[in-house]
Amino acid sequence: MKLLDGKLVSAKIKEGIKQEAAAFLASTGRKPHLVAVLVGNDGASETYVASKMRNCELVGFESTNIHYPATISEDSLIAKIRELNADEGVDGIIVQLPLPKHIDPERITEAIDYRKDVDGFHPVNLGRMQRNLPCFIPATPYGILLMLEYYGLDTAGMHAVVVGRSNIVGSPMSILLARNASPGNCTVTLTHSRTKNIKDEVRRADIVVAAIGKKHFITADMVKEGAIVIDVGINREISSETKSGYKLYGDVDFERVAPLASWITPVPGGVGLMTIVGLLKNTLEAAKKSIY
Ligand code: GUN
Numbered sequence: 001m002k003l004l005d006g007k008l009v010s011a012k013i014k015e016g017i018k019q020e021a022a023a024f025l026a027s028t029g030r031k032p033h034l035v036a037v038l039v040g041n042d043g044a045s046e047t048y049v050a051s052k053m054r055n056c057e058l059v060g061f062e063s064t065n066i067h068y069p070a071t072i073s074e075d076s077l078i079a080k081i082r083e084l085n086a087d088e089g090v091d092g093i094i095v096q097l098p099l100p101k102h103i104d105p106e107r108i109t110e111a112i113d114y115r116k117d118v119d120g121f122h123p124v125n126l127g128r129m130q131r132n133l134p135c136f137i138p139a140t141p142y143g144i145l146l147m148l149e150y151y152g153l154d155t156a157g158m159h160a161v162v163v164g165r166s167n168i169v170g171s172p173m174s175i176l177l178a179r180n181a182s183p184g185n186c187t188v189t190l191t192h193s194r195t196k197n198i199k200d201e202v203r204r205a206d207i208v209v210a211a212i213g214k215k216h217f218i219t220a221d222m223v224k225e226g227a228i229v230i231d232v233g234i235n236r237e238i239s240s241e242t243k244s245g246y247k248l249y250g251d252v253d254f255e256r257v258a259p260l261a262s263w264i265t266p267v268p269g270g271v272g273l274m275t276i277v278g279l280l281k282n283t284l285e286a287a288k289k290s291i292y
Contacts (some may be wrong), residue, residue, distance in 0.1 A: 001259060001261050001263070001264060002151075002262065002263050003264065003265075003266060004147050004230070004263050004264065005266075005269070006269050006270040006271060006274050007269050009146070009147055009150045009273075009274065010273040010277045012150075013146060013150075013277045013281070014055070014059055014277060017277075017280050018058070018059040018060055020284055021060035021061055021284065022060055024288065030062075031061050032092075032283050032284050033061065033062040033063070033089060033090050033092070034091065034092045034093075034094070035064045035065075035066060035090050035092070036049050036052055036063070036064070036065050036094050036095075036096060037068070037077070037080065037093070037094070038065060038068070039069075039072055039077065039096070039099055039103065040100050042098065044236060045096045045098070048096065049096050050065075052094075053065050055279075056280070059280055061280070066080070073102075074102065074104060074108075077095075077103060078108065078111045085116060091118075091287040092116055093112050093116045094279070095112070095119075109121045109123075114292070115291075116286055117136055118139075118282035119136070119139060120136035120137050120142070120172070121167065125137075129176070130175050132179050132180065132181060135291060136291065137172070138168060139278035139282065140169045140232060140274075141169060141172045141173040141176050142277075142278030142281065142282070143273075144230055144232075145176060146274060146277060146281075147265070147271070147274050148228075149182075149183060151263065153228065153263065154182065155182075155183045155228075156185035156186075157187075158187070158206035158228075159186065159189070159206050159207075160174075160178075160186035160187070160205065161188075161207070161209070162188065162191065162211065163191050163202065163208065163211060163251070164192065164211035164212040164213065164232075165192040166211060169209075169211040170190065171190070173209050173211065174188045177207075177209075186206075189201055189204070199222050202223070203222055204224070205223075205224060206224070206226075206228065207227065207229075208227055209230045209232065210229070210230065210231050210232060210250070210252050211251065212233070212251050213235065213251065214251060215237070215251070216252065216253040217252075218252040218253065219256065220257050223261065226260075227260070227261055228263045228264075229257055229264040230265050230270075230271060231250035231251055231270060233249065233267060234248055234268075235248065235250070236248060236249075248268050252264070252267075254266060
């Protein structure tokens with residue numbers, strides 16, 4: 001078993017981003033600028049946004065966190081997005097999900113200018129991604145592709161099984177792995193809560209992407225020997241063992257699955273760190289206007 005080391009790969013790629021941000025500053029007199037909008041007080045979302053902001057600073061980007069109470073109206077939020085769309089000093093806009101129930105995430109996603117949609121959630125980016133055209137790719141799948149690329153893992157011809165069909169990870173991941181691209185060129189099975197015999201599906205996988213949000217859902221009896229195992233799970237449990245007061249668990253039972261796998265990502269220290277890299281790369285591209 002070999003480790004797909006998110007710590008190592010993210011540090012290397014971030015170093016390159018930092019150099020490109022410095023070059024951007026030297027030529028334009030300003031830094032790439034990401035604005036993150038956070039609504040309400042979801043603990044995990046607050047942690048993720050704080051980490052995104054901290055990483056922006058680390059690579060020399062400007063970052064702004066706009067934090068609204070959970071009671072903000074959908075119209076007020078959209079008015080703010082329109083303002084950010086029109087602001088030439090803003091390169092990338094993300095609205096952290098999930099949103100409170102009274103706000104329709106589809107309306108919010110479509111309100112963001114697709115040219116500033118560094119989350120890659122806008123239908124224009126989604127459609128262009130499916131067609132293999134230049135676009136913003138959602139950060140987590142993008143980070144996973146960068147990881148596979150870094151280790152030179154050619155997925156062509158593999159049977160990929162994606163577990164979970166979320167708009168953020170599973171669904172775009174299945175599109176990306178099926179594309180005529182590298183990494184890509186897989187035969188893809190997208191499994192979800194209504195899949196019959198999910199264990200049998202996963203057992204057929206040469207590459208598994210676990211993005212279901214259930215601690216240790218993928219057990220050793222589900223993994224074929226030699227498979228590549230990508231764990232997207234960040235399941236938080238309260239713990240007195242760690243400084244943060246939380247312990248993170250993947251969707252994969254790492255201890256028992258790792259001996260079977262050819263390559264595997266740890267949690268923490270795997271995909272989570274690569275997600276940040278995907279977002280930073282998209283923000284840099286947005287600033288450089290290299291896609292749109
Ligand atoms: N919630 C969980 N992951 C993400 C993400 O990548 N972007 C946004 N905006 N919200 C999320």
